[in-house]
Amino acid sequence: MRINKITIAALAVVAGLSLTACQNDDAATDQSNSSAASTPSSSNDGSSSGGSAQGASKDSTGKNTDEGKGTVAGTGSDKGGTTGKCRTDELEVTATDHTVEGDPEGMVAVEFTNGGGRDCAISGYAGVDLKTNAGSLPAERTGEQAPSVTLKDGESVAFAVSYPVNDSGGSGVRITGLVVTPPDETKSVTLDWPGAASLPVTDGSGTPVQVGPIGSAGQGG
Numbered sequence: 001m002r003i004n005k006i007t008i009a010a011l012a013v014v015a016g017l018s019l020t021a022c023q024n025d026d027a028a029t030d031q032s033n034s035s036a037a038s039t040p041s042s043s044n045d046g047s048s049s050g051g052s053a054q055g056a057s058k059d060s061t062g063k064n065t066d067e068g069k070g071t072v073a074g075t076g077s078d079k080g081g082t083t084g085k086c087r088t089d090e091l092e093v094t095a096t097d098h099t100v101e102g103d104p105e106g107m108v109a110v111e112f113t114n115g116g117g118r119d120c121a122i123s124g125y126a127g128v129d130l131k132t133n134a135g136s137l138p139a140e141r142t143g144e145q146a147p148s149v150t151l152k153d154g155e156s157v158a159f160a161v162s163y164p165v166n167d168s169g170g171s172g173v174r175i176t177g178l179v180v181t182p183p184d185e186t187k188s189v190t191l192d193w194p195g196a197a198s199l200p201v202t203d204g205s206g207t208p209v210q211v212g213p214i215g216s217a218g219q220g221g
Contacts, residue, residue: 083121083150088187090116093180097194098160098217105207106165108195109217110180111158114151123148127181128161128211130193133174137199139211146213158217164200164207172198183214 092113099106110128114120124146128139139161149157166172175198181188200206 083119085184086112086114086120086122086151086182087116088182088185088189090114090118090120091182091189093182093189093191095161095178095180095191095194099165099195104165105162106195108161108163108178108193109158110161110178110191111156111217112151112182112214113156114153117153119150119152121148121150122157122183122214124183125211125213126159126183127179127188128209129179130163130175130199130209131177131179131190132199133176136179137173137209139209142210142212142216144213144216147215149214157215159214160212160216161209162212163195163209164202165196166198166200168200170201172200174198 092115093110094113095108095110097107098109110126112122112126125141130137130139151157161178175193175195178191178193179188180191199209
């Protein structure tokens with residue numbers, strides 16, 4: 001009986017040791033699995049950081065691209081600005097006689113040709129003065145509406161200067177030159193007078209020398 005008790009006790013001790021060993025093995029296995037599971041987690045963290053960097057790079061690239069487009073648009077806006085006014089130094093100015101035989105008034109056409117290498121705008125009335133042996137005689141405006149004209153490089157526009165014909169038989173007032181100032185300019189050009197040699201002497205009640213607006217070239221404007 002005593003032997004049986006000892007045997008049973010010994011078996012119990014062995015069983016207990018075996019159970020402890022199994023538990024230790026399970027714990028080791030769990031710890032190993034836990035360590036293995038933690039490794040992908042660290043890898044995922046690194047992958048996540050890489051994704052954020054790529055996203056930041058894309059944002060940066062996108063921002064730079066937007067700024068480039070803005071610059072191009074701004075440049076386009078500058079090119080689409082208004083056309084500048086024609087300057088005296090850009091214009092070739094000529095004058096020709098356009099008088100129709102038998103008319104009571106003489107006519108001279110003054111032409112502006114754009115030689116400035118760019119488009120330019122011109123409108124209104126030019127300043128016109130006749131140089132005479134009695135002094136300078138300014139032309140009066142006809143009062144007609146003056147259109148706005150854009151001259152491309154090489155293009156021309158003209159206006160008319162009308163004056164009374166001297167049919168009195170006397171020498172009249174001798175014309176020695178023509179002074180023309182383009183609209184909105186202060187620099188003038190002096191030309192030879194291509195019309196009749198003289199104007200009738202009047203007391204101011206006769207037909208005045210008149211200038212039409214830009215674009216009024218020809219007989220009667």
